[in-house]
Amino acid sequence: MAQQSRGVEVDEYGSPRSPLNSCGTTWERRMSAQLVWRDRNEIPQLDPSVGLPHSEAVESTLTDFYQITMCYAYWKAGKENQHAVFDLFFRKCPFHGEFAIIAGVEEAVRFLNTFHFSNDQIEYLKGQLPTAKEGFFDFLKKLDCSKVTVYAIPEGSIVFAKEPLMRIEGPLAVCQLLETPLLNLLNYASLVATNAARHAMASAANPGNRPIQLLEFGTRRAQGPDGAMSASRYSYLGGFHGTSNVRAGHLFGIPVVGTHAHAFVTSFEGLRDLEGEPKPLGTCEDFVQLVLQYRAEFNRKVATKPTMQNEGELAAFISYALSFPKNCLALVDTYDxxxxxxxNFLMVALALHSLGYKARGIRLDSGDLAYLSKEARKLFKATSKAFDVPFDSLAIVASNDINEKVIMALNQEGHELDSFGIGTHLVTCQAQPALGMVYKLAELDSTPRMKLSQDVEKTSIPCRKALYRLYARSGVAVLDMMQHSADPPPKEGDRIFCRHLFDETKRCYVVPSRVEQLLVCIWQEGKSVGHRPSLKECRDHCIQSLKMVRSDHLRTENPTPYKVSASGVFYDFFKDLWQKTSPIFELQ
Amino acid sequence: MAQQSRGVEVDEYGSPRSPLNSCGTTWERRMSAQLVWRDRNEIPQLDPSVGLPHSEAVESTLTDFYQITMCYAYWKAGKENQHAVFDLFFRKCPFHGEFAIIAGVEEAVRFLNTFHFSNDQIEYLKGQLPTAKEGFFDFLKKLDCSKVTVYAIPEGSIVFAKEPLMRIEGPLAVCQLLETPLLNLLNYASLVATNAARHAMASAANPGNRPIQLLEFGTRRAQGPDGAMSASRYSYLGGFHGTSNVRAGHLFGIPVVGTHAHAFVTSFEGLRDLEGEPKPLGTCEDFVQLVLQYRAEFNRKVATKPTMQNEGELAAFISYALSFPKNCLALVDTYDxxxxxxxNFLMVALALHSLGYKARGIRLDSGDLAYLSKEARKLFKATSKAFDVPFDSLAIVASNDINEKVIMALNQEGHELDSFGIGTHLVTCQAQPALGMVYKLAELDSTPRMKLSQDVEKTSIPCRKALYRLYARSGVAVLDMMQHSADPPPKEGDRIFCRHLFDETKRCYVVPSRVEQLLVCIWQEGKSVGHRPSLKECRDHCIQSLKMVRSDHLRTENPTPYKVSASGVFYDFFKDLWQKTSPIFELQ
Known part of the structure; x- marks a missing residue:
């Protein structure tokens, strides 16, 4: 069943079938080779000012099959063009916290802009829906987002549980098809941005109030190649300063960082690896000799256990310094x-210093980071004193299994670290690897719709809603309030009655000094609307946004829930609809 | 600082700068537009029989920056062509288990085949390494995997902690650059395949020994778009039967499944939504009327609380059945x-049955799945009896927050489920979202290298090694044994002395009935070597491979560790080298 493509027999991976892999399988091959090889320039775009999604996996078929079957059933029932309003939201903040950062909005716009079904995708779907009418596929073929309107809270904003983060409006069928890809694009992006923001806040709370550089080192442990790209991008958005991921640096302009690994150190056996031609550096004709002179002096004045110094490691550091004299940061835990x-690092740093170069510091990748950072700092200071050099504040980077809790424990104990390189825990969000965003129908042909649940808090909130953030005179956000989108917006200085939607005992009046409309139109009639902020702008907005709420909403232990409320009118409407819709159980 | 590209001013996402997004940032834009838009056909391939990687993110720069800086330092020290041997392995099996499934090998071959630095990547790296010599970039420009040789355990095999899963040999610089992308490609793939295999084994252990269909439903919760693609692909490899991910179905030929969501049900308000033209189905001219006749009869004969039946839900099921009469599976938990x-489902199923169509069953997405499945089965049986129809074995699919533990709890309690749809826990590997694979230098220019650690078990195992699996007469694997690759391989019938590498008290003799060489050459001199199995073949191999070890290695609670050992000769060599290399601490 192998397919023919451009005259070449291909396997199910779209590769030409060679004699080596043609002893093949009987498995039916549905794959068409073009899918992998499609030229991205051929992808239609509604708005030429918007770029393509950054992953080629972001396309109309990155969706659950039930979206397609539902779409067919809508089409068959003549409902495909009913005017639908969907909300995208999450019910519970991640990481036992009381906030999240919204991210993925720019990618969502790129997806909306290119949403379509290609001929080979249509052919594939025909095979999957053999009994569907031909007219449905004609309908799919013409589908795009030119009739869809999307509102979203700006990327990088602090957001809370149960409030609509995105509102998607338009013909029922196409809005339904957007569910899975939009959830995919926003769920992980928001989760990792939130995780990064939490790590940034934890590291900022160090006892010395030292500014800490946060570096994302997760490429090797991320959940697949694009997982790595998203992790780097949204960690930066959440407040990180750099990434080790070169492709993310290249594609998104994030500063890239990195020095060397243990393999570099173990690739040198001893100083004999540096024999041969003398190695000049700057004004020095033989840098190796210069380091050895400093070694002798350092071992007289500072070191206590010279017999433990590994000469392969020294050779590696010398070699690294020869390559990066202005940027020498040494991984110091290969031996002791x-x-x-x-x-070994300090000997090299002294030699560099004598030539006018400033070494950067060290990286610790194992052991007790608090203790080792303090011991290292002591040696830095002792060296400063013994050689009259400015080594007190050389950088100490830590990179072994760091997470939010580890950072807080290090703060508790006191440490001398200047930077954290964080991989696994950051990018896989080990503390909670999924954010449960959902996408619920709120209104259809102007009639409110809700999905009930035996757990009333899981009931979806009906209607096309507007969402406002009300600020106190101090500039701090007091609460977010939702209401019917058609109702007049709350105004500065008005006394506004707000209610908790699921707890009738919680209500308050707010007199806001400022009112912010949170859901902003980002896509309308096939065009991107409004300013599309750069990644750096989103990052700045995120950092700013976190300063707009009280710190007790942000803390790690028992944070205070931020108030997500409804207008009095909306509350009454919601309760009334629930009473009417929810079945009353008949007990026997 | 916006770059010019093809005469168009572009933003840092590579989009043409429109008036809307040009009110811009002062942030330096390093991005070159071509990166996003590059035609994949331009990517050079060493072996034309091998396809491109499935994600365009899989390229030479999907690596940590320190690989590049190290590479420069190797080049500067004249070490770039030293002959290196690296091992890829993990130290601890995931999910508190004692095994894993290796996956990602095919993708690794595709990566090796296309590894190169493009001109725009070189330009970017020049910007990041402003002091590096020009000759280094000429060196990078010419780099590919034509001098690299790779051995791997076949994709889908059961594997264990501390044994080499992949051996990468070739010039030091290029092998070093492969570290991060290879880890990225194998880490998550192996993790999710292992997770899927564990779910498959748990579900197979149901009390009724019913064959259970396992469906991957995780696209919306996966870690990014390609995370979703990898999750679908490697869940299938690990033993799942289908996915909801349409693109994965299309690209990899995995069976796709899906019916409808709550939104479909709530999009219908009542039976009036079906008014208008009569809806014919098969030989019936008005299917709605037919269902209503069955409703009256069903409520007389079977239902106990007809007032609780929601008519919008019934309308939705009728509408769905009209679209998919041969494949009607209803989501039944929107109301009660x-x-x-x-x-409501059974009324529709009865009407379908009378027309010769067989309904498939129901999906439960909330509540107590054990209880609800039993109650549903009772109603199926009552309906069979009352109407003399074969409804006893209609399918019951469960899809709410399922994981390995939930499945085992359901087995314990007893249930009537035929299928699990598993999303979040499967694709994010919530129980352990990262597998700690590492990549360590084992040999350089024929000299063994090891990375020491204060924890001896974290010491890397030096030398170019071969790995053998020794089987007992029963066909069961007894242990895996590593040794110097140059030593003669163990032979069937020989009495072989095997030792635990880190515990001198553990040793044994094995007389194998069969010996399997586990590390097989997959890449040599720029060519793919050997048969490249299809995804389906890898899946079959995985299922087979799990049957080759004792079940106590696979169980969830307190599994027995499988023996990963070394030959007596290798053990002696390893201990000797450790004694020579490890520094002896000087206590004061």
Missing amino acids: TIHSGVC | TIHSGVC
């Missing part, structure tokens, strides 16, 4: 962190 | 699962 690694 | 959903 303090007595070998830090000492 | 048993008294509304299951009853």
Whole structure:
């Protein structure tokens, strides 16, 4: 059943079938080779000012099959063009916290802009729906987002549970098809941005109030290649300063960082690896000799256990310094962190200093980071004193299994770290690897719709809604309030009655000094609407946005829930509809 | 600082700068537009029989920046062509288990085949390494995997902690650059395949020994778009039967499944939504009337609480059946699962049956799945009896927050489920979202290299090694044994002395009935070597491979560790090298 494509027999991966892999399978091959090889320039775009999605996997078929079957059933029932309003939201903040950061909005716009079904996708779907009428596929073929309107809270904003983060309006069938890809694009992006923001806040709370550089090191542990790209991008948005991921640096302009690994150190056996031609550096004709002179002096004045110094490691550091004299940061834990690694680094740093170069510092990748950072700092200071050099504030980077809790424990104990390189815990969001965003029908042909649940808090909130953030005179956000989108917006200075939607005992009046409309139109009639902020702008907005709420909403232990409320009118409407819709159980 | 590209001013996303997004940022834009728009056909391939990687993110720059800086330092030190041997392995099996499934090998071959630095990547790297010599970039420009040789355990095999899963040999610089992308490609793939295999084993252990269909439903919760694609692909490899992900179905030939969501049900308000033209189905001219006749009869004979039946839900099921008469599976928990959903479904199923169509069953997405499945089955049986129809074995699919533990709890309690749809827990591997694969230098220019650690078990295992699986006469694998690759391989019938590498008290003799060489050459001199199995073949191999070890290695609670050992000769060599390399601490 292998398919023919451009005259070449291909396997199910779209590869030409060679003699080596043609002893093949009997498995039916549905794959068409073009799918993999499609030229991205051929993808139609509604709005030429908007770029393509950054992953080629972001296309109309990155969706659950039930969206297609539902779409067919809508079409068959003549409902495909009913005017639908969907809300995208989550019910519970991640990481046992009381906030999240919304991210993925720019990618969502790129997806809306290119949404369509190609001929080969249509052919595939025909195979999957053999009994569907031909007219349905004609309908699919013409489908795009030119009749869809989308509102979203700006990317990088602080957001809360149960409020609509995105409102999607338009013909029922196409809005339904957008559910899975939009959830995919926003769920992980928002989760990792939130995780990054939490790590940034934890690291900022160090006892010395030192500014801490946060570096994302997760490419190898991320959930697949694009998982790595998203992790780098949205960690930066959430407040990180750099990434090790070169492709993310290249594609998104994030600063890239990195020095060397253990393999570099173990690739040197000893100083004999540096024999041969003398190695000049700057004004020095033989840098190796210069380091060895400093070694002798350092071991007289500072080191306590010179026999523990590994010469392969010293050779590696010398070699690295020859390559990066202005940017020398050494991984010091291959043999013994303090007595070998830090000492070998300091000898090289002294030699560099004598030539006018400033070494950057060290990286710790194992052991007790609080203790080792303090011991290393002591050696830095001792060296400063013994050699009259400015080594007190050389950088100490930590990169072993760091997470939010580890950072807080290090703050508690006190440490001398200047930077954290965070991988696994950041990018896989180990503390909670999924954010449960959902996408619910709120209104159809101007009639409110709700999905009931035996758990009333899981009931979806009906109607086309507007969402406002009300600020106090101090500039701090007091609460978010939703209401019917057609109702007049709350105004500065008005006394506004707000209610908790699921707890009738919670209500308050607010007199806002400022009112912010949170859901902003980003897509209308096939065009991107409004300013599309750059990644850096989203990052700045995120940092700013976190400052607009009280710190007790942000803390790790028992944070205070931020108030997400409804107008009095909306509350009454919601309760009334629930009473009418929910079945009353008949007990026997 | 916006770049010019093809005469169009572009933003940092590579989009043409429109008036809307040009009110811009002062942020330096390093991005080159071509990166996003590059035609994939331009990517050079060493072996034309091998396809491109499935994600365009899989390229040379999907790596940590320190690989590039190290590469420069190797080049500067004249070490770039030293012959290196790296091992890829993990130290601890995931999910508190004692096994894993290796996956991602095919993708690794595709990556090796296309590894190169494009001109725009080189330009970017020049900007990041402003002091590096020009010759280094000429060196990078010419780099590919034509001098690299890779051995791997076949994709889908059961594998264990601390044994080499992949051996990468070739010039030091290029092998170093492969570290991050290879780890990225194998880490998550193996993790999710292992997770899927564990779910498959848990579901197979149901009390009724019913064959259970396992469906991957995770696209919306996966970690980014390609995360979703990898999740679908490797869940299938690990033993799942289908996915909801249409693109994965299309690209990899995995069976796709899906019916409808709550939104479909709530989009219908009542039977008036079906008014208008009569709806014919098969030989029946008005299917709605037919269902209503069956409703009257069903409520007389079977239903106990007809007032709880929601008519909007019934309208939705009728509409769905009109679209998919041969494949009607209803989501029954929008209002009340048993008294509304299951009853409404059965009325429709009876009408379908009378026309010669067989309904498929129901999906439960909330509530107590054990209880609800049993109650639903009772209603199925009552309907069979009352109407003399074969409804006893209609399918019951469960899809709410399922994971391995939930499945085992359901087995314990007893249930009537035929299928699980699993999303979040499967694709994000919530129980352990990262597998800690590492990539360590084992040999350089024929000299063994090891990375020490204060924790001896974290010491890397030096040398170019071969790995053998020794089987007992029963066909069961007894242990895996590593040794120097140059030593003669163990032979069937020989009495072989095997030792635990880190515990000198553990040793044994094995007389194998069969010996399997586990590390097989997959890439040599720029060519793919050997048969490249299809996804389906890898899946079959995985299912087979799990049967080759004792079940106590696979169980969830306190599994027995499988023996990963070394030959006696290798053990002695390893201990000797450790003694020579490890520094002896000087206590004061």
